[in-house]
Amino acid sequence: MNQVQTNSADFRALGLIEPVLTALNEAGYEVPTPIQAQSIPPLLAGQDLLGQAQTGTGKTAAFALPLLSRLDLSRKDTQILVLAPTRELAIQVAEAFQTYARHLPDFHVMPIYGGQSYSVQLRQLRRGAQVVVGTPGRVMDHMRRGTLNLEGLTALVLDEADEMLRMGFIDDVEWVLEQTPQSCQLALFSATMPDVIRRVARKHLKSPHEVRIAATTTTANTIRQRYWRVSGLHKLDALTRLLEHEDFEAMMVFVRTKTETVEIAEKLTARGYAAEALNGDIPQKLRERTVDRLKRAQLDIVVATDVAARGLDVERISHVVNYDIPHDTESYVHRIGRTGRAGRKGEAILFVAPREQRMLQAIERATRQPIEPMHMPSARDVNERRIDRFKQAITDTLVGEDLSFFQNLVAEYVQEHDADPREVAAALAQMAQGDAPLLLDERATPAPREERDRGARERDSGPRRVPRGSGRGAEDAGMQSYRVNVGHIHGLKPGNLVGAIANEAGLDNQHIGRIHIGPESSIVDLPANLPRELVQHLKQVWVCGQRLNLAPTDGHEDTGGFGGGFRDRRAPGGPGGGKPSRNAGPRKPGGRSGKPGMDRPGKPRRRSM
Missing domain, CATH: 3.40.50.300 (P-loop containing nucleotide triphosphate hydrolases)
Structure with a gap:
């Protein structure tokens, strides 16, 4: 068992390929964490690995970086499979692969999980993905259907194995392991090592390199x-x-x-x-x-x-x-x-x-x-502090400065102009403040959105019908139209898009404007002053199994137009309010949101050994 020191070498010294190193630099990674420093070399060498480390220590990069460095991009079949206990983690791991592989040409990663439409997943599997990240139940279902072929698999990773045990997925996991090629490289990561996980490791891993990162991190109580x-x-x-x-x-x-x-x-x-x-x-x-x-x-x-x-x-x-x-x-x-x-x-x-x-x-x-x-x-809190500081500045000046000259000057002015001393003081305060307003406009700054139940949000954001083919751009002042790479064929409904954007961007529903859903892409109106970093973040969000790839548009481009799928900014009960459009897209299972819950399939029969 390897005890790890924290003075890790840099990523370049670990032998990763140049495109991956470039992506790491762009993402702000500078030195590997202990689990990364100890796991990357043996995984690069093709060894099996048994890693014990807490969540948040950088395990995803520990296996994703070396496996990407060994990937054969000339092949389109599935070469890497990652099993994760929840749909949230599956999406997170898939996004991490995409980040690290941004400079690898023709790279494709696909998350598959319960609650998402099978038709969407089948279509993506047919297109091909070198990396598949999925929950055990959905992966097993696709393998039994023959829609996920693992004959070309070169590496399989079990992420958070103890969580999969706790959630009752361990039989599913073993079933998947038993179907993989004998030559497949295996890596198992777990925060704890209960006996069952040890047994799985002994049964399936071949002379694994073992890494354990002790959980000794604490902070000062001050x-x-x-x-x-x-x-x-x-x-x-x-x-x-x-x-x-x-x-x-x-x-x-x-x-x-x-x-x-x-x-x-x-x-x-x-x-x-x-x-x-x-x-x-x-x-x-x-x-x-x-x-x-x-x-x-x-x-x-x-x-x-x-x-x-x-x-x-x-x-x-x-x-x-x-x-x-x-x-x-x-x-x-x-x-x-x-x-x-x-x-x-x-x-x-x-x-x-x-x-x-x-x-x-x-x-x-x-x-x-x-x-x-x-x-x-x-804004009110900030204004109160500004007023307090302004008053304190007056007090400090009264106490610490010789004001006799200005006292005489003000007294002369009051006498000469028969002025109210309070008005003179206010004018002097305005002069001291300058052009910048002392207070924020409390009406212009929306209060932070409180966390709401997603179901309620989606019920409130159903499709609103407007005339077909209107071709409008962002019709409200301060709005910008954006194109997203998801549409009818992916099972998209307006509520999916509203829910995902509101959740990821922290926007209230009323700040999300018109939505026009096309066959393979759609248009959504968002505030024109969205920060650049937020737009970049929204590009990476998954909805209905598709990455949004948000991009500004004039709102007049053709999204393929099969009718409906509009959401208008008008309130319910106005023109177009009420019933959803018949053309708002097919009601497919799992189309609610790109942010999924957990996959709890029934257990399969164990294959006899």
């Missing part, structure tokens, strides 16, 4: 940890509200990529904050100067990547904000360890998108501490 579920506000606006509302001395803001450190630091500077970037591309002298300025209180905010902040020891850092959730729990612990030093109290705040809930749970397990939910300060 650090209060909170998280904000990203919704309603763009993250940069949310960060700005935190800066206005929290009493901080100095702050570290962690992001995933070097580019983001520069972009966010520049935007914070433009908003009036003393902020600098810290990343691996910054020369050592400039890094030392930045850290020295932070220590001397000449700088208040540093936006950094994980590696650039390692070893940073500045006592006055009172807050750490995880602007981007880290790739693994170890990085989270290192990040928040920048605060709460020398016995001082510290604050750690984590921004969590709805799709990142599993990582939040993994972090709580790793740190052995609950992370409190927090509400983002409202």
Whole structure:
């Protein structure tokens, strides 16, 4: 059993192919986690592997990166199969493969799981996918139907094997294992190693390389940890509200990529904050100067990547904000360890998108501490703090300055102009404030959307009929039309699209406009001021088994038009309200959402040995 040190070599030294290394760099990965450093070399060499590590330690990359580096892209048949206990994890793993393989030509990965239409999955399986990620029951069903052929399989991964045991899938898993070629490379990952999992490993794995990562991660009890579920506000606006509302001395803001450190630091500077970037591309002298300025209180905010902040020891850092959730729990612990030093109290705040809930749970397990939910300060909260600070500035000036000259000047003005002293004071306050408004417009900023039951949301967002072939663009002011690569043939209904976008983007239903569903693609109107990073995120969202690949359009392009499938922004009961269109697309099983639940098939009969 290999005990792992944390001083891992970089990814290039592990022998991964160049396209995968390029994708890792773009995704912000800098050094491998222990499970990755120990698992990648034997998997690259074709060995079987038995890995024990907690969720959130980077297991997905530990097997995906080496297996992609061994993939034969000239073949279209299934070469890699990953079994996952839940549909959520299957989608997450498939998206990770897609991220790591973005520079591999003609690469295809497909998630298959219960609750999604068989016809959609059959169509995709016929097209071919080198990597299939699925729940045991649905994978077994396709194998029995003859629609998933594993004759060319070169690698099979069991992810979270103990969870599959707990959920009653272990017989299904063994059935799948028994159907795979004898030459197939096997990898089994599990957070714990109960006897049943050990037995499965002994039976099916051939002289496996074993890796165990001890779960020893803890955090200082001087650090209060909170998280904000990203919704309603763009993250940069949310960060700005935190800066206005929290009493901080100095702050570290962690992001995933070097580019983001520069972009966010520049935007914070433009908003009036003393902020600098810290990343691996910054020369050592400039890094030392930045850290020295932070220590001397000449700088208040540093936006950094994980590696650039390692070893940073500045006592006055009172807050750490995880602007981007880290790739693994170890990085989270290192990040928040920048605060709460020398016995001082510290604050750690984590921004969590709805799709990142599993990582939040993994972090709580790793740190052995609950992370409190927090509400983002409202515009009213921010305004109250601004008023308090303005009043305090008046008090500080009255106490600390010699005002005799200005007192005489104001007294003369009041006498000469027979002015009200309060009006004069208000005019002077306006002069001091300048052109920038002191208060936010509380009406212009929507309150963060509270978490709602998805079923209720989808019931409220049924299709609304409008005239066919209208060819309109984004007809409401401030709206932009986007094309998405999912349509009638995939079983799409307006509620699927509304539910997925509202959940992933944190938008209220009323901010999602017209939807026109075509045969293979559709048009949806969204707010024109969506942040670029949110648009990039929505491109990767899966709906009805398809990646959205969201792209701006003028709204007039042909989506193939078989009639219906519209959703209008008009309220129910207005023109087109009421009954869904007959042409809104076939009602297929599993078409509700790209965010699935769990697969609990009946157990198959065991094949006799």
